Amino acid sequence: MSGPHAEVADTLSGRLLITFTYISVGLLVIGVALMIANGISPLAAAPTFDMSMLVASLVALQPEAFLWLGLAAIIAAPIGRVILAGAVYAVDRDVTMVVISVAILVVIAIGVGTAIAATV
16 A cells, blocks of 8 residues: 555554454354364355344354354455445545545455355
8 A cells, every 4th residue: 555544554454354364263263163063064065145044053052053153253354444444545535546445345256246146
């Protein structure tokens, strides 16, 4: 990044990515430990993701809830980085980079929307 806020943005970006990495690894470790404790094979068919049951599954200490959250955190990290970069570019009035950041987010949204539509 360049511009007046580049140094602060790089620091925040690094902290964001490190935090998301620790959170995702922690959630995945908990999920794997719960799989081992419950005797679930890693080769077993994966359960489907049901957002409405996520909180109840977490409270019930079901491994799939922690695994899904860990995967979501891994996916959210670079998306958060693009959002942060776009905000910094907007503050620095770098219109070209704001447009590129928004375009990246649109491509991600199209990919997510397509994946959701294909599973329904």
